[in-house]
Amino acid sequence: MTPRQTRWGPTIAITDPADQTEGPAIRTEIKIGTRGSELALTQTQQVIDALKDANPGVVFELVVIKTRGDWDSRQDIASLGIGVFVKELESALVDERIDLAVHSLKDMPSSLPSEFALAAVPPREDPSDALVSRNGATLESLAAGSRVATGSARRKALVMGMHPDLVVEPQRGNVPTRLAKLDDANGPDAIILATAGLNRLGLQDRITQHLPSMEFVAAVGQGALALEARAADTHVIELAEKLNDRDTRLAITAERSFLNAVGGGCSSSVSAHAQITADQMELSAFASSPDGQRMIRERSSGDATDAAELGARLGESFVRQGARQLVSGQVD
Numbered sequence: 001m002t003p004r005q006t007r008w009g010p011t012i013a014i015t016d017p018a019d020q021t022e023g024p025a026i027r028t029e030i031k032i033g034t035r036g037s038e039l040a041l042t043q044t045q046q047v048i049d050a051l052k053d054a055n056p057g058v059v060f061e062l063v064v065i066k067t068r069g070d071w072d073s074r075q076d077i078a079s080l081g082i083g084v085f086v087k088e089l090e091s092a093l094v095d096e097r098i099d100l101a102v103h104s105l106k107d108m109p110s111s112l113p114s115e116f117a118l119a120a121v122p123p124r125e126d127p128s129d130a131l132v133s134r135n136g137a138t139l140e141s142l143a144a145g146s147r148v149a150t151g152s153a154r155r156k157a158l159v160m161g162m163h164p165d166l167v168v169e170p171q172r173g174n175v176p177t178r179l180a181k182l183d184d185a186n187g188p189d190a191i192i193l194a195t196a197g198l199n200r201l202g203l204q205d206r207i208t209q210h211l212p213s214m215e216f217v218a219a220v221g222q223g224a225l226a227l228e229a230r231a232a233d234t235h236v237i238e239l240a241e242k243l244n245d246r247d248t249r250l251a252i253t254a255e256r257s258f259l260n261a262v263g264g265g266c267s268s269s270v271s272a273h274a275q276i277t278a279d280q281m282e283l284s285a286f287a288s289s290p291d292g293q294r295m296i297r298e299r300s301s302g303d304a305t306d307a308a309e310l311g312a313r314l315g316e317s318f319v320r321q322g323a324r325q326l327v328s329g330q331v332d
Contacts, residue, residue: 029059030236033089033098036064037174039197043225044102046200047122047243054242063098065089090116093228099236101228105221105252106194110260112228119240120227124248125196127223127273129155129216131209132198133190134182138209142166142190149181149188153290157269158216159192160292175201196223214284214299218273220255224248247276250304254283254311261315262287262323270318270327272311276304285314287323296321 032051034044041064048060065088086108089101093116105121112118131139139159142148148159149171156168169188171178175197181187192211198204213222227240251274258272269292272285281304288295300314 027099027235028057029061030100030239031061031063031098033063033065033092033101035085035089036066039175039201040102040104043104043200047102047225047227050122050243051239055239058239063092065092065098065101090228093230099229099233100240103226103228105224105226106219108221108226108228110220110256115231117229117231117237118226119229119237120242120244121249121252122225122227122243123245124251125199125223126210127218128195128213129192129211129218129222130195130198130207131190131192131211132179132182132206133208134187135189136208137190139163139190139211146189149178149191152192152219153267153269154217154219154271155192157288157290157292157295158286161288161295162216162292164292175203179203179206194219194222213273214275214282217271217284217286219271220259220273221252222273224252247304250274250281250307251276254281254307257308257311258283258285258315258318259311261312262318262327264327268327270323272314274307274311279304281307281310283310283314285318287318287327289326290329294326296323296326 032044032048034040041062044062048062051060052058086103089098089103090113092098093101100119133142137143137146140163142163144165145167147167147169149169150156150159151170151172159166159168171181171188171191173181175193178191178193182191190208195204195207195210198207227243229236229240254274255272259270262270264270269290270287272283274281274283280301282299282301284299286295286297296318298314298317300310302310
């Protein structure tokens with residue numbers, strides 16, 4: 001066995017072919033599915049490069065799958081339902097048009113159907129939100145009445161709750177499109193985007209301000225990628241899991257466990273973000289009415305290896321405080 005260090009994973013062992021016994025034929029061509037946006041293609045190519053490094057001799061082919069969230073850009077994301085960027089990729093997995101799907105983890109529902117497996121979660125990019133403003137103003141220094149554009153119910157609620165004197169307006173589209181609207185004379189005064197997306201596209205110089213993830217609570221899974229496979233496809237899972245990052249996986253486990261307890265998804269005004277330091281996890285969460293005027297905030301901490309329990313316990317606390325009704329706007 002010869003050890004080999006991969007870019008995104010621990011040292012792995014490569015077995016000498018002479019040591020192998022005969023068995024079923026191993027596929028050496030794996031199809032990787034992704035959305036067709038510039039960001040999706042960029043981050044998926046990064047995943048493919050890492051998979052090639054970790055699995056010499058295996059060919060990874062990129063396959064673009066069009067999702068409803070991509071072609072229906074007029075409707076608000078919340079109206080399209082949970083998993084709008086995920087379902088077509090999962091259908092392609094079922095039909096075996098692809099073997100592995102690469103998602104932005106924040107787009108995924110908090111739990112997977114039994115026929116799918118979360119094969120790997122590579123190291124997380126910066127999970128924070130980024131403010132990009134027209135004149136260099138921060139969120140705190142934007143003048144009253146300034147227009148802030150976002151397509152996220154979570155970001156809208158946080159901005160309106162923290163800065164009710166600002167005007168939050170809807171915005172859809174990929175990252176370059178949103179930046180172009182900011183540059184337009186009639187565009188908004190500022191937009192809020194995921195720092196990870198800007199970094200992956202090499203657009204980090206556009207960032208005016210990083211919004212702290214534990215206060216301006218980042219979306220569940222934001223900054224992380226998810227590699228999803230058919231649960232029965234152990235061969236592909238073994239290839240993919242070499243990219244798995246322990247701390248990222250624990251963090252998103254706590255976040256998704258919280259969201260699963262409370263309900264909702266990436267299109268709701270509820271979220272949790274976890275940070276790990278020396279095997280200790282701190283989990284910051286919020287749930288808000290859609291207008292940001294009523295909000296529950298709470299933090300919890302514990303051993304990082306108890307991630308699922310930590311997230312579920314905090315989620316149950318939110319449910320007891322009426323988070324589900326708050327997020328749905330049903331609180332009087």
